Amino acid sequence: MRILAIDASGQVASVALLTDETLAAEYTIDYKKTHSQTLLPMIDEIMRMIEMEPDELDAIAVSAGPGSFTGLRIGAATAKGLAMSLNKKIIAVPTLDMLAYNYMGTEHLICPMMDARRNQVYTGLYECKQDKVLPLSRQTACSIDELIDNVNSMCRTTIFLGDGITVFRELLKERLTIPYLFAPPHLVKQRAGSLAVAALHYYIEGKYLSSAEFVPEYLRLSQAERELKEKQNADQTNEQG
Amino acid sequence: MESKIKKDITILAIETSCDETAAAVVRNGRTVLSNVISSQIDLHTMYGGVVPEIASRKHIENIDVVIQEALNEAGITLSELDAIGVTYGPGLVGALLVGVAEAKAIAYAAHLPLVGVHHIEGHVSANYIEHPDLEPPFLCLIVSGGHTHLVVVKEYGVYEIIGKTHDDAAGEAFDKVARSIGFGYPGGPKIDKASKAGNPQAMAFPRAHIDGHPNDFSFSGIKSAVLNYLNQAAMKGEEVNANDIAASFQAAVVDVLVEKTMNAARDLHMTTVAMAGGVASNSGLRTAMEEACKRENLTLVYPSLIYCTDNAAMIGAAAYYEYIKGNFSGLDLNAVPGLKIGERKI
Numbered sequence A: 001m002r003i004l005a006i007d008a009s010g011q012v013a014s015v016a017l018l019t020d021e022t023l024a025a026e027y028t029i030d031y032k033k034t035h036s037q038t039l040l041p042m043i044d045e046i047m048r049m050i051e052m053e054p055d056e057l058d059a060i061a062v063s064a065g066p067g068s069f070t071g072l073r074i075g076a077a078t079a080k081g082l083a084m085s086l087n088k089k090i091i092a093v094p095t096l097d098m099l100a101y102n103y104m105g106t107e108h109l110i111c112p113m114m115d116a117r118r119n120q121v122y123t124g125l126y127e128c129k130q131d132k133v134l135p136l137s138r139q140t141a142c143s144i145d146e147l148i149d150n151v152n153s154m155c156r157t158t159i160f161l162g163d164g165i166t167v168f169r170e171l172l173k174e175r176l177t178i179p180y181l182f183a184p185p186h187l188v189k190q191r192a193g194s195l196a197v198a199a200l201h202y203y204i205e206g207k208y209l210s211s212a213e214f215v216p217e218y219l220r221l222s223q224a225e226r227e228l229k230e231k232q233n234a235d236q237t238n239e240q241g
Numbered sequence B: 001m002e003s004k005i006k007k008d009i010t011i012l013a014i015e016t017s018c019d020e021t022a023a024a025v026v027r028n029g030r031t032v033l034s035n036v037i038s039s040q041i042d043l044h045t046m047y048g049g050v051v052p053e054i055a056s057r058k059h060i061e062n063i064d065v066v067i068q069e070a071l072n073e074a075g076i077t078l079s080e081l082d083a084i085g086v087t088y089g090p091g092l093v094g095a096l097l098v099g100v101a102e103a104k105a106i107a108y109a110a111h112l113p114l115v116g117v118h119h120i121e122g123h124v125s126a127n128y129i130e131h132p133d134l135e136p137p138f139l140c141l142i143v144s145g146g147h148t149h150l151v152v153v154k155e156y157g158v159y160e161i162i163g164k165t166h167d168d169a170a171g172e173a174f175d176k177v178a179r180s181i182g183f184g185y186p187g188g189p190k191i192d193k194a195s196k197a198g199n200p201q202a203m204a205f206p207r208a209h210i211d212g213h214p215n216d217f218s219f220s221g222i223k224s225a226v227l228n229y230l231n232q233a234a235m236k237g238e239e240v241n242a243n244d245i246a247a248s249f250q251a252a253v254v255d256v257l258v259e260k261t262m263n264a265a266r267d268l269h270m271t272t273v274a275m276a277g278g279v280a281s282n283s284g285l286r287t288a289m290e291e292a293c294k295r296e297n298l299t300l301v302y303p304s305l306i307y308c309t310d311n312a313a314m315i316g317a318a319a320y321y322e323y324i325k326g327n328f329s330g331l332d333l334n335a336v337p338g339l340k341i342g343e344r345k346i
Helices: A035-049 A069-086 A095-103 A146-154 A166-175 A192-204 A223-240 B043-047 B051-076 B094-109 B117-132 B170-180 B187-195 B220-235 B242-267 B283-295 B313-325
Strands: A002-007 A012-019 A022-030 A059-063 A089-093 A107-116 A120-123 A127-130 A132-135 A142-144 A158-161 A180-182 B011-014 B018-025 B031-038 B083-089 B114-118 B138-143 B147-154 B160-163 B272-276 B299-301
Touching: A002 A035, A002 A192, A012 A035, A012 A089, A022 A035, A022 A192, A022 B272, A035 B094, A035 B117, A035 B283, A059 A069, A069 A089, A069 B051, A069 B094, A089 A095, A089 A192, A095 A107, A095 A127, A095 A132, A095 A158, A095 A192, A107 A166, A120 A166, A120 B043, A120 B283, A127 B051, A127 B114, A132 B114, A146 B147, A158 A166, A166 A180, A180 B160, A223 B051, A223 B160, B011 B051, B011 B220, B018 B051, B018 B170, B031 B313, B043 B051, B051 B094, B083 B094, B083 B117, B094 B114, B114 B117, B114 B313, B117 B138, B117 B147, B117 B272, B117 B313, B138 B242, B147 B242, B160 B242, B170 B187, B170 B220, B170 B242, B187 B242, B187 B283, B187 B299, B242 B283, B272 B283, B283 B299
Parallel strands: A002 A059, A059 A089, A107 A158, A158 A180, B011 B083, B083 B114, B138 B272, B272 B299
Antiparallel strands: A002 A012, A012 A022, A107 A120, A107 A127, A120 A142, A127 A132, B011 B018, B018 B031, B138 B147, B147 B160
């Protein structure tokens, strides 16, 4: 089983190649958001390094979202183009699941969080069972306050990771009432190696799609849709009032 | 000795620069084997214009289905292709990126060369599809929602801009005026339709000429004149005849477009005039340009409606001429939203 894993959901661009039990290649850049220029050359580079042709791949894994809208689509279009051309399946792994897999094996609670702006985070809570990382609840967009209350109520040591901790570290330190850890640099952000491992579990469980079926999961409407909805709701309230 | 038997070149082209997700298979730049367009226009109408984020989301939802349909309709598999062509600018950056990322991945996976195409050069090249005898040099009037240019196509893929708009694009003026008289989005076709029921001489809207720049355009004055007319009528409490406004506005725009094109053709001794872009589908412009070209003894070509609005067949046509020149793009090809005509960032 050879899985090419692609992530462009945040500032990191990361690609990896998992062959059965071996992470044959992993290439991660956390520099600037120039994914549209770097992603495919990175894939080309790791494939050449391990002397593999694209048609030897069995599946394409990609972070399904949430994340940067544009970044998600660059990853998605790259995965779709590859999967369609090679007639292979796409394994779409929620971005927060992928982040949680950085901590496979821990006995603590895992809380990946991504900055969603406007004082919100994309987040989820995870724990390890045997060789899997399982979500306690589905990934969601919520306010940082809601997340802090929720984690405090779990009364367990919690590991925080994701780009959200850069923004909310001080607030978390101030408000958390449970023991906690912040992930070190090598585990804090998206890694396509973790994505590939998560994807293998997904694949075994039959969770994969055709390239045409796959669409990113933004967890948030576009600004225009949100404003239209707010306006419609306000109009409705006025009418009722 | 040069081989007499030329191999056919078949290109899969992808276009996602605005609100149409499109893919086409084109042979030798002229023969369209398939031309699939998934339009999102209904989605954007309720917002009064294209919403970039919504457009990008629809592109990623539709793109694989559109490409597969294009291949199926053409009866072509990826292994029978010679190259992948894709629009990389100008346009909405998020929208362009979907097509560019997809095209690069297909080119990489299928071991095919990649050809980045300029969207507007695609519009110009749309003329090659239905006019097998059309060859450069020719003069081309490019009129769309984002562009108003007079361009000399010196040879395949070589463009010299001789005139451009100083403010609004012609199509932009159509959209703005349509909105102001309550026609909504998209303005061009609605004004064109209303014009047929209106009097083009009802109001004298200005024909703008720019001192020292005989080939350049300006449409903000015409637009303002329409808005002023509407404001004055509203203040006086007068009813306006929307059809007359549409017809008079369209006549003013068309007059300027035709006159400047004819002047340039004469000055540059051009024998063929082409039109390109969404506004080239305007029936008033077509009729007026036909009459003028007949008078001046010029050959006029323009694409049929389906190749005037955004499509991928035109990208396939333009890609072919880049392909035979060996102008290939790397896997690091990026979307360039402000790409200029004749500029290469491949």
